[in-house]
Amino acid sequence: MAAAREERILVLVRLRPLSDKEIVANEVADWECINDNTILYRNTFREGCTFPSVYTFDRAFRGDCSTRQVYQEGAKEIALSVVNGINSSIFAYGQTSSGKTYTMVGITEYAVADIFDYINRHEERAFVLKFSAIEIYNEVIRDLLNSDNTQLRLRDDPERGTIVENVTEESLKDLNHLKELLAICEAQRRIGETSLNERSSRSHQIIRLTIESSAREFLGKENSTTLAASVNFIDLAGSERASQALSSGTRLKEGCHINRSLLTLSTVVRKLSKGRQGHINYRDSKLTRILQPCLGGNARTAIICTLSPARSHVEQTRNTLLFACCAKEITTKAQVNVVMSDKALVKHLQRELARLESELRSPVPPPSSNNDYAALLRKKDIHIEKLEKEVREVTKQRDLAQSRVKDLLGMIGNDQDSGQLARINYHPNQRAGDTWEDDYSESESSCLADSNQFDACVRKFNPVRRHDRERSRHKPLNNHEDHSMIHSAQSLAKTPAETAHDPGEYCKEVQCIDTDGTGRENNDSESRAIPNGVSEGQLAQALNGYGDVAGHETMSTPMSGDREAENIQESPKLTGNRTYRAVVMGATSSPYMDREHIESTPPNGFEKSFPGRPDGYNVKFPSLNFGANSGRHSRNDSVSSLGSASVITSADEQITSIHSFVAGLKKQLANGQVQGTGLEAPGTPVAWPLEFERLQRAIVELWQDCNVSLVHRTYFFLLFKGDRADSIYMEVELRRLTFLKETFSQGNQAVEDGRTLTLASSVRALQRERQTLTKLMRRRFSEEERKKLYQKWGIGLHTKQRKVQLVNQLWSNNKNMNHVAESAAIVAKLIKFVEQGRTLKEMFGISFTPPRPRQRSFSWKNSMTTLI
Numbered sequence: 001m002a003a004a005r006e007e008r009i010l011v012l013v014r015l016r017p018l019s020d021k022e023i024v025a026n027e028v029a030d031w032e033c034i035n036d037n038t039i040l041y042r043n044t045f046r047e048g049c050t051f052p053s054v055y056t057f058d059r060a061f062r063g064d065c066s067t068r069q070v071y072q073e074g075a076k077e078i079a080l081s082v083v084n085g086i087n088s089s090i091f092a093y094g095q096t097s098s099g100k101t102y103t104m105v106g107i108t109e110y111a112v113a114d115i116f117d118y119i120n121r122h123e124e125r126a127f128v129l130k131f132s133a134i135e136i137y138n139e140v141i142r143d144l145l146n147s148d149n150t151q152l153r154l155r156d157d158p159e160r161g162t163i164v165e166n167v168t169e170e171s172l173k174d175l176n177h178l179k180e181l182l183a184i185c186e187a188q189r190r191i192g193e194t195s196l197n198e199r200s201s202r203s204h205q206i207i208r209l210t211i212e213s214s215a216r217e218f219l220g221k222e223n224s225t226t227l228a229a230s231v232n233f234i235d236l237a238g239s240e241r242a243s244q245a246l247s248s249g250t251r252l253k254e255g256c257h258i259n260r261s262l263l264t265l266s267t268v269v270r271k272l273s274k275g276r277q278g279h280i281n282y283r284d285s286k287l288t289r290i291l292q293p294c295l296g297g298n299a300r301t302a303i304i305c306t307l308s309p310a311r312s313h314v315e316q317t318r319n320t321l322l323f324a325c326c327a328k329e330i331t332t333k334a335q336v337n338v339v340m341s342d343k344a345l346v347k348h349l350q351r352e353l354a355r356l357e358s359e360l361r362s363p364v365p366p367p368s369s370n371n372d373y374a375a376l377l378r379k380k381d382i383h384i385e386k387l388e389k390e391v392r393e394v395t396k397q398r399d400l401a402q403s404r405v406k407d408l409l410g411m412i413g414n415d416q417d418s419g420q421l422a423r424i425n426y427h428p429n430q431r432a433g434d435t436w437e438d439d440y441s442e443s444e445s446s447c448l449a450d451s452n453q454f455d456a457c458v459r460k461f462n463p464v465r466r467h468d469r470e471r472s473r474h475k476p477l478n479n480h481e482d483h484s485m486i487h488s489a490q491s492l493a494k495t496p497a498e499t500a501h502d503p504g505e506y507c508k509e510v511q512c513i514d515t516d517g518t519g520r521e522n523n524d525s526e527s528r529a530i531p532n533g534v535s536e537g538q539l540a541q542a543l544n545g546y547g548d549v550a551g552h553e554t555m556s557t558p559m560s561g562d563r564e565a566e567n568i569q570e571s572p573k574l575t576g577n578r579t580y581r582a583v584v585m586g587a588t589s590s591p592y593m594d595r596e597h598i599e600s601t602p603p604n605g606f607e608k609s610f611p612g613r614p615d616g617y618n619v620k621f622p623s624l625n626f627g628a629n630s631g632r633h634s635r636n637d638s639v640s641s642l643g644s645a646s647v648i649t650s651a652d653e654q655i656t657s658i659h660s661f662v663a664g665l666k667k668q669l670a671n672g673q674v675q676g677t678g679l680e681a682p683g684t685p686v687a688w689p690l691e692f693e694r695l696q697r698a699i700v701e702l703w704q705d706c707n708v709s710l711v712h713r714t715y716f717f718l719l720f721k722g723d724r725a726d727s728i729y730m731e732v733e734l735r736r737l738t739f740l741k742e743t744f745s746q747g748n749q750a751v752e753d754g755r756t757l758t759l760a761s762s763v764r765a766l767q768r769e770r771q772t773l774t775k776l777m778r779r780r781f782s783e784e785e786r787k788k789l790y791q792k793w794g795i796g797l798h799t800k801q802r803k804v805q806l807v808n809q810l811w812s813n814n815k816n817m818n819h820v821a822e823s824a825a826i827v828a829k830l831i832k833f834v835e836q837g838r839t840l841k842e843m844f845g846i847s848f849t850p851p852r853p854r855q856r857s858f859s860w861k862n863s864m865t866t867l868i
C-alpha cells in the first residue's frame with residue numbers, strides 16, 4: 001500500500017433558489033453567494049441575530065448553478081480518485097427540501113459516466129465494477145437491490161472496517177445498466193410527503209461503486225497487482241423540525257430517527273474537527289459506523305451542504321453551515337489501495353527476505369575514527385546485553401518445558417501402574433484424514449477391549465488423534481498444523497539405522513511403554529529401545545525439543561550447521577507437513593478470541609512448533625540422561641525457575657530412561673522431596689481433600705493475578721473437583737501460574753506461539769472476554785433468570801448496563817469460594833459448558849492449548865471440540 005496522503009475534507013455549499021411554494025408564500029431569500037467561496041447572510045440587522053454573517057468554504061454555488069457545475073468544479077476530482085485505487089465519498093447534507101437528492105442524483109450519474117469514460121479510454125487495464133446500494137431507515141439497514149425487507153447487519157472486519165453483511169453486489173456492465181439499478185434503488189427507497197417536501201427522502205441512502213483494475217499486460221503473472229477502491233454516493237435524509245414539517249405518526253417517528261442519527265453525525269464531525277483526541281462516538285449510529293472511513297479514514301471525501309435561502313429556514317441553514325465549518329477542519333488519510341496477487345506477494349516477500357539476509361551477511365564498514373569505534377562499541381554492548389537477556393529468557397522457557405516433561409513422564413509413570421501396554425500405529429508420512437483414521441479405530445478398538453486399557457490409551461493418544469480428526473474435518477490436507485506430542489515425538493525419533501533398514505516403511509507399530517504390571521521398571525529390551533519404535537530417551541528428547549536439553553550431544557544429522565537449522569524451519573519440506581506444538585503448557589487464551597486479537601490471556605507456557613522430520617532426514621537420538629554428569633543442566637536447575645515448586649535430585653543420580661526417571665521421581669515423592677507441588681505421594685500424611693482445597697485456592701488466586709481467561713478458569717474449576725488423580729493437573733496449573741506471575745511481576749513478557757504476552761495485554765484480553773460474555777447474557781439467560789441473577793448479585797434492576805455489571809463481577813472475588821463456584825456456573829452456562837469427562841481433562845495435563853478459532857464466526861462448540 002502506498003503512503004497515505006493527509007488532506008482536508010472538501011466542503012462545498014449549494015444554495016438552491018426559492019421554490020415555487022416559497023415564492024407563493026412570499027418568502028424572502030436571506031442568503032446569497034457573494035463569490036465562489038463565500039456565502040453571506042443578508043439580514044444581519046434582524047433583531048436578535050447573533051451569528052456571523054459571512055461563511056467561507058472550498059466552493060459556494062449560487063442558486064442558478066447547475067448540478068453539472070457542482071460536479072465539475074467540486075466533486076469530480078474526488079469522485080474519480082476511485083479509478084486510481086483511492087476510496088472516495090461524496091455526500092450531501094442539509095435540511096429537508098434543501099436539494100440533497102436533487103444534487104446527488106446528478107452527481108452520481110455524472111461521476112459514473114466519467115468513470116465509464118475513463119475505463120473506455122484505458123483499454124490497457126482490465127476493470128471490474130460492482131454496484132451496491134443500501135438505505136438506513138429508522139436505524140434499520142435495507143438492501144435497495146433486494147425487494148424483500150430483510151434487515152442487514154453490520155460487522156466489524158479487522159481489515160475492511162465496518163461492513164454490511166450479505167449486501168447484494170451487482171457487476172456493472174455499462175452506463176445503462178447503472179441507470180437501471182439507480183431506478184430500482186429510487187423505487188425501493190422510502191419516500192414520504194411532508195409539508196416541506198412532496199418527495200422527502202425518509203432514509204439515508206448509500207450507493208457504492210467498487211472498482212478493481214489490473215494492467216492487462218500482467219494479468220495472471222506474478223508481478224500483477226490490482227488497484228481496488230470504492231466510491232460512495234451518500235444522500236442523507238434531511239434534518240427537520242416537526243413543527244415545520246408538520247409531521248405526525250409515521251413521519252414523526254421517521255423524523256426522530258433521522259434527527260437522532262444526524263445529531264450523532266454532527267457530534268462526530270464536531271469532535272473530529274477539534275482533533276482526534278478522546279473517544280469518537282462512531283458506534284452511536286449505523287450511519288456514523290458506516291461513514292467512519294469517510295470521516296477521517298482511508299478515503300477522500302467531499303461534503304455538499306445544501307441550503308435553502310428562505311428566511312423561514314434561517315436557523316436550519318445556519319446549523320448546516322456550522323456543520324460545514326466543522327467538516328472543513330477534518331482531515332482524512334487516503335492511500336492507494338494495491339492488492340498484490342499471491343504470486344506477487346510471495347515474490348515481494350522473497351525479495352525482502354533476500355535483502356535482509358544480505359544486510360545481515362554484509363560486514364559493517366570499518367570505522368574511520370576513534371569516535372566511530374566508540375559508537376560501534378556502544379552499539380555492540382547494547383546488542384550483547386539484548387542477546388544476554390534473550391538467552392536468559394530462553395533458558396527460563398527451556399527450564400519450564402523440562403519441568404513439564406517431567407510432569408508428563410510422571411503421568412506416563414502412573415499409567416505404568418495400571419500395568420497396561422499401550423500400542424499405537426504410526427505412519428511416518430501419513431496426513432491427517434488419510435488411513436490414519438483407520439489405524440486410529442484399530443488402536444482404539446484394541447484399547448476398548450479392556451476398560452483399564454482404554455483409559456491408558458485415551459490418556460496417551462486420544463487427545464492427539466481426536467485433535468487430528470477434528471482438524472482434518474475443517475482444514476485442507478497437508479497443511480502445517482500442530483500435531484500431537486506423541487506423534488511428533490515418533491517422527492522425530494527415527495534413528496538413522498532404522499531409516500536405512502526400512503526407508504520406505506509406512507506402518508510402524510510403536511511400543512512406547514511396557515511395564516510388567518507391577519509398576520516396576522521393565523528391563524525387557526523391547527520396552528526400552530524398540531527396534532522399530534521409539535525409546536523413552538528418544539521420546540523425552542523429542543519432547544524437550546531439538547536442543548541439548550540435559551547436557552547431551554544434540555541430534556547428529558547428515559546436514560550440518562545452518563543448513564540443518566534451515567531445514568528444520570522449512571516446514572513445507574517436512575514429512576507429512578506436521579508440526580508439533582511441543583508444549584506442554586499451551587495457551588490459556590480464551591477460545592473465542594479472534595485471530596485479529598493478537599493479545600491473549602496468559603498462556604499455559606511456551607509453545608514451540610516442532611516441524612517434524614524432513615524427508616530423508618535421519619536423526620540420531622542419544623539416550624536421555626537426567627543426571628549431573630554434564631555438570632550443566634541438572635534437574636535442580638531445570639525447576640529452579642518455577643518458584644515454589646522444586647524437585648530435588650541427587651546430583652550423582654543417573655537416570656537413563658523414562659522408567660528409571662519415573663522410578664526416581666516416585667522415590668522422591670515417597671520421600672517427600674517434591675515440595676509445595678501438591679503432588680504428594682499416596683500415603684503421605686497430608687490428607688488429599690485438604691491439600692486439594694489448598695491448591696484450588698492458590699490456583700484461583702493466581703488466575704486472578706495473571707488475568708487468566710474466565711473460560712479457562714471455569715473449565716478448570718468444573719473439571720477438577722477433587723479427584724485424587726487430578727493432583728498432577730493441579731500441580732501443572734499451579735506451576736505455570738506461579739511462573740507466569742513471576743514473569744509478569746518482573747515486568748517481563750511471556751511468549752506464546754511467537755506472540756508476546758504482557759500483563760497489560762492479558763488485562764485487555766480479559767476485558768474483551770468479559771465483553772463477549774456480556775453479549776451472551778441475553779442469549780443464554782431468560783429475562784426472568786437475568787432478573788434473579790441481578791437481585792442475587794446486588795445489581796439494581798433499574799440501573800444501567802446490568803449485564804456488564806454482572807459479568808464484571810464474575811470471578812472477581814478470589815477469596816470467596818462460593819463466589820468462585822457461582823461465577824463458574826454462570827460462565828459455564830454462557831459458554832454452554834458440557835463436561836466431557838477425562839478426555840477434556842487430559843488437555844490440561846498434556847497440552848491445554850485452547851484453539852484460536854480459524855473461522856471468523858466463533859462457535860464455542862467448535863472451539864471446545866478442537867480442544868479435545
Ligand SMILES: Nc1ncnc2c1ncn2[C@@H]1O[C@H](COP(=O)(O)OP(=O)(O)OP(=O)(O)O)[C@@H](O)[C@H]1O
Nearest residue numbers: 016095096097098099100101102197200201237238
Ligand atoms: N438547486 C436546485 N435548483 C432547482 N430546484 C431545486 C434545487 N435543489 C432542490 N430543488 C428542488 O427542491 C425540492 C426539494 O429537493 P430535494 O428533494 O432534493 O430535497 P432534499 O434535501 O433531498 O429533501 P429531503 O431531505 O426531504 O429528502 C425538489 O422539488 C427539487 O427539485
